[in-house]
Amino acid sequence: MKSKSFEGMACSIAGVLEAIGDRWAVLILRDLSLGLSRYEDLRRSTGVTNATLSDRLKHLEDSELVNRRQYQTNPERYEYVLTSKGRDTILVLQALVQVGDKWAVSGDAGPPLKFVDRKTGHPVKLAMVDNETGQRVRTQDLQPQEGPGADELIRWRLTHFRK
Numbered sequence: 001m002k003s004k005s006f007e008g009m010a011c012s013i014a015g016v017l018e019a020i021g022d023r024w025a026v027l028i029l030r031d032l033s034l035g036l037s038r039y040e041d042l043r044r045s046t047g048v049t050n051a052t053l054s055d056r057l058k059h060l061e062d063s064e065l066v067n068r069r070q071y072q073t074n075p076e077r078y079e080y081v082l083t084s085k086g087r088d089t090i091l092v093l094q095a096l097v098q099v100g101d102k103w104a105v106s107g108d109a110g111p112p113l114k115f116v117d118r119k120t121g122h123p124v125k126l127a128m129v130d131n132e133t134g135q136r137v138r139t140q141d142l143q144p145q146e147g148p149g150a151d152e153l154i155r156w157r158l159t160h161f162r163k
Contacts, residue, residue: 010151019063020089023050025056026096029082032066033090037079065089094126 020026027046036042041096043053060066065086068078082089094100094115101111114122128137144161146154 004072010149010154016089016092019065019085020092021056021063025050025060025083026093028053028060029065029086029089030054032080032082032086033093037081038071039078039080048122060086091126099127 006018028042030046031042037044061068064083066080067083068080069080071077117124132135134138
């Protein structure tokens with residue numbers, strides 16, 4: 001039987017996928033990034049079963065994307081909040097929103113949610129920028145290069161990239 005784990009793979013994408021887990025976890029991260037924090041609110045928003053929600057929250061906690069905090073005693077109740085590492089996944093979520101909106105996956109009515117700059121009210125979007133100049137880089141101008149953590153599999157993949 002094949003392993004479902006990406007652990008040990010020299011790939012940043014695989015590492016993030018390993019930390020997040022699955023599509024239910026992505027929706028939980030979405031809700032946490034929107035300010036939901038209580039178990040019952042997360043269950044209602046996602047429509048996921050109790051068993052699946054408990055499992056995914058535990059995985060996200062083990063991956064250090066989420067912290068569990070007690071907010072009530074007798075009975076004990078907990079809320080879930082994004083860690084600094086968890087807040088970094090908002091970039092992934094925003095990319096999914098941007099692609100989903102472009103593909104009109106929610107239908108003809110338009111995007112169900114907009115993201116705007118709190119200061120200006122202007123819509124925001126993710127863009128790739130040159131790390132030194134801050135200038136925008138088009139997708140067709142991206143070129144992957146071997147990094148310091150590259151292994152033989154990465155080097156092999158790069159031989160297939162058309163320049």
